[in-house]
Amino acid sequence: MDFNKIFQNNQLWIAEKLAADPHYFETLAKGQTPEFLYIGCSDSRVTAEDLMGLQPGEVFIHRNIANQVVPTDNNVNAVIQYAVEHLKVKHIIVCGHYECGGVKAALHPSDMGQLNSWLQTLRDVRRLHRQELEAIDDKTKLFDRLVELNVLEQCTNIIKIDHVQRAWYKTGYPKIHGWVFDVRTGKLIDLKLNMEKEFGSIRHIYDLKPLEKQ
Ligand code: CO
Secondary structure, rough: OOOOOHHHHHHHHHHHHHHOOOOOOHHHHOOOOOOOEEEOOOOOOOOHHHHHOOOOOEEEEEOOOOOOOOOOOOHHHHHHHHHHHOOOEEEEEEEEEEEOOHHHHHEEEOOOOOHHHHHHHHOOOOOOOOOHOOOOHHHHHHHHHHHHHHHHOOOOOHOOOOOHHHHHHOOOEEEEEEEEEOOOOEEEEEEEOOHHHHHHHHHHHHHHOOOHHH
């Protein structure tokens, strides 16, 4: 692909937007009030806004390899805190995807340099759900299930965060959702996780009991 084509594409995109609304960029420049925070994989095939049919300004986005929410990752923590406390998003979505290279790598241990530590939390997901995963013979089903369980665990990691719990106690928001994008069909699948129920079952371990509730 010609590198310069990107800038030609950009000119066409500007023209399209302005043809539909001459004040499009003026309005856009005024600020953002997205209702969703989307945490997804960096994979180039999983284009967040596109697959949701959303426009600029409608979704706050964080992407990393295999959509991880690692408690010591300053980046994801800052994104979540900003989204919850300042943008006051109503929904946080963790979106995994089938055929995820990161998940595949976690299924096939090998020395991958910098990726070793990054993939460790994914290997933890595999260990936590060992019993269920080791009972699956079919390789594709096993791969798909680890993608789904990874989404569940990352959603769980979100409800462990102090400021998420604080917001939750105060307003009942954000709601946490686990999705999977099927790159084989283009379909977006809601795993219909009940994170409030999940939290209920691990509350005695992770409830930080925000100060005002004590
Ligand atoms: Co991926």
